[in-house]
Amino acid sequence: MIKVVVAGALGRMGQESCRALVQTEGIQLVGAVDTREIGSSIGPIIGVADLGIKVSDNLAQVIAEQRPDVLVDFTRAGVVQGNIELALKNGVRPVVGTTGMSAEEIKTFTELAASQGVGGLIAPNFAIGALLMIKFAAEAAKYLPHVEIIELHHDKKVDAPSGTALKTAEAIAQVRGNMAQGMPSEFEKIEGARGGNFEGMRIHSVRLPGYVAHQEVIFGGLGQTLTIRHDSISRESFMPGLILAVRKVMNLDRLVYGLENLLFE
Ligand SMILES: NC(=O)C1=CN([C@@H]2O[C@H](COP(=O)(O)OP(=O)(O)OC[C@H]3O[C@@H](n4cnc5c(N)ncnc54)[C@H](OP(=O)(O)O)[C@@H]3O)[C@@H](O)[C@H]2O)C=CC1
Numbered sequence: 001m002i003k004v005v006v007a008g009a010l011g012r013m014g015q016e017s018c019r020a021l022v023q024t025e026g027i028q029l030v031g032a033v034d035t036r037e038i039g040s041s042i043g044p045i046i047g048v049a050d051l052g053i054k055v056s057d058n059l060a061q062v063i064a065e066q067r068p069d070v071l072v073d074f075t076r077a078g079v080v081q082g083n084i085e086l087a088l089k090n091g092v093r094p095v096v097g098t099t100g101m102s103a104e105e106i107k108t109f110t111e112l113a114a115s116q117g118v119g120g121l122i123a124p125n126f127a128i129g130a131l132l133m134i135k136f137a138a139e140a141a142k143y144l145p146h147v148e149i150i151e152l153h154h155d156k157k158v159d160a161p162s163g164t165a166l167k168t169a170e171a172i173a174q175v176r177g178n179m180a181q182g183m184p185s186e187f188e189k190i191e192g193a194r195g196g197n198f199e200g201m202r203i204h205s206v207r208l209p210g211y212v213a214h215q216e217v218i219f220g221g222l223g224q225t226l227t228i229r230h231d232s233i234s235r236e237s238f239m240p241g242l243i244l245a246v247r248k249v250m251n252l253d254r255l256v257y258g259l260e261n262l263l264f265e
Pocket residue numbers: 007008009010011012013014033034035036074075076077079096097098099100123124125126127159238
């Protein structure tokens with residue numbers, strides 16, 4: 001039985017994750033950490049039978065009492081870093097969906113995990129379709145290197161661009177390198193109109209009610225465009241990947257960045 005604690009358990013992803021984890025054979029939810037509803041029973045909150053698990057605001061205490069195998073984190077940047085460090089130092093494998101960390105922070109945790117001999121995963125996106133989108137985009141960039149990314153999310157999202165857009169841009173940059181696009185003389189009449197610049201690639205972030213998580217990767221060539229689009233129309237889309245990750249990290253002794261590295265191995 002894989003014992004799992006969820007941090008950010010009362011959030012949009014945390015609730016969906018707790019529901020999925022308690023319904024999965026071979027996995028046992030043993031702790032729920034959040035900053036609200038402290039002391040409340042998590043079962044009724046997520047619409048399942050009472051599990052006898054109370055929401056706690058103290059991850060260190062939950063780890064000490066429950067000795068979980070895995071920490072699933074869907075909190076926010078600024079919180080997740082402390083949680084990963086706490087997990088790794090206590091031999092708990094972090095499975096992190098939280099986005100907004102810097103490349104330097106991911107590198108630091110990769111080194112910490114290696115020195116502790118503890119496995120883990122930082123995955124900007126758990127949806128299998130999104131991972132395929134990134135894979136296909138990297139392939140397309142070999143032939144159509146001019147590309148822009150438009151990511152569209154619900155208006156409660158705090159980080160921009162999305163972790164998925166950054167992962168996509170990194171995958172494309174590995175194939176085509178840093179490359180200037182558009183006119184050297186182009187100028188913005190409204191600051192930010194051309195989006196963020198990642199190695200010459202423009203990334204545009206849309207935030208509106210109604211969206212869940214969506215992304216278009218648009219390639220342009222002579223007389224043609226190619227659009228690769230992925231839509232998460234509900235947060236259930238992330239659950240098969242999350243469950244796969246929880247199982248896979250049990251056999252890892254290093255920190256992996258990107259679920260694609262466990263899925264397409
Ligand atoms: N990898 C993936 O596939 C996906 C990743 N994400 C990422 O997951 C993260 C969470 O997203 P989402 O669920 O929408 O966000 P929410 O804001 O709905 O959830 C975050 C939860 O964490 C809680 N929280 C804040 N601080 C702490 C703390 N110190 N300890 C414990 N819990 C805390 C929040 O409480 P409060 O509201 O009181 O602050 C909230 O309940 C984001 O970074 C998002 O980008 C989202 C979807 C998919």
